[in-house]
Amino acid sequence: MMLDKVKKMMADVEVFKTTSKDEIEAFRIKYLGSKGLLKELFNEFKTVDASMKKDLGQALNKLRNAASTKVQELNESLENTQETKSFYGDLTRPSEPIELGARHPISIVRNRIIEVFSKIGFTVSEGPEIEDDWHNFTALNLPEYHPARDMQDTFFIEKDPDVLLRTHTSSVQVRYMENNEPPIRTISPGRVFRNEDISARAHCIFHQVEGLYIDTDVSFADLKQTLLYFTKEMFGKSKIRLRPSYFPFTEPSAEVDIYWGLETEVDYKITKGTGWLEIMGCGMVDPNVLKNANIDPEKYTGYAFGMGIERIAMLLYQIPDIRMFYENDVRFLEQFKSII
Ligand code: DAH
Helix, strand or coil, rough: HHHHHHHHHHHHHHHHCCCCCHHHHHHHHHHHHCCCCCHHHHHHHHHHHHHHHHEEEHHHHHHHHHHHHHHHHHHHHHHHHHHHHHHCCCCCCCCCCCCCCCCCCHHHHHHHHHHHHHHHCCCCCCCCCEEEEEHHHHCCCCCCCCHCCCCCCCEECCCCCEEEECCCCCHHHHHHHHCCCCCEEEEEEEEEECCCCCCCCCCCCEEEEEEEEEEEECCCHHHHHHHHHHHHHHHCCCCCCEEEEEECCCEEEEEEEEECCCCHHHHHHHCCCCCCCEEEEEEEHHHHHHCCCCCCCCCCCEEEEEEEEEHHHHHHHHHCHHHHHHHCHHHHHHCCCCCC
């Protein structure tokens, strides 16, 4: 009877299998623990008839050995699999957070400008960075000997006929007017190039946004109102002034200043103590420019404006040096992570 019980247990021990540490321990306690089955059986063994003791004793010893070998083997194989595990790391652990990139501050500001102007009906248009003389200069009423045509300012690719890197996005104005009928409401963001020395304030590559509005009866008051809307949306500032200025492609022309304020030391520094900041050029499109692009100046009038994206980004994010935009230093770029 008892021998059968022991044999049955022996079979159980032999088939027992697990990869859980807790189950191995439970198995060990069940068979080999101080109140375990083997302890119980050995106690019972004392009471059995002497004639059965030999076989039963052997069976019990076998069972005890089998149980402790089993525990040892299972623990060993568990250790092996844990070694494999540590090779891969703990696969159940939460993963490293994925590093998200950030938009470049130039893109952030360009997108914001597009957003502000699209709310009042402006489309977005683009033109080539490699331009001809006509679109970059001649059609824009730049006289042949205008200083802006000087070799110092322009990167020429070929001479006669001139092929060059555009020096401003005003070239897109001309292309847009050539290909579209009024009413025209468009802004043209893009990269421009100037043959200038690089410093904290100037770069030979930078970005501009050009604005163009052509329709019947467009006035200077429309221009001012649009720019006021823009400065409110972009900077949260609601005071602007327009100073008379000169651009060959507009008449009259003006520089736009916004009242930045004089609240902090930085305000004093960037406005040179005046509280005012120049942010763009603008004016009423010169009738000659309309004519050059096949638009009847007797029928249509319009305004245009142009601003530098870097300059606006530097103001908004208090970036002290224009070169930081092009160095691709992640410590700089990472700071724009939270802005879309
Ligand atoms: N093209 C000018 C520049 O690069 C900016 C500009 C001024 C554009 C006045 C305009 C404008 O359309 O009306 O400095």
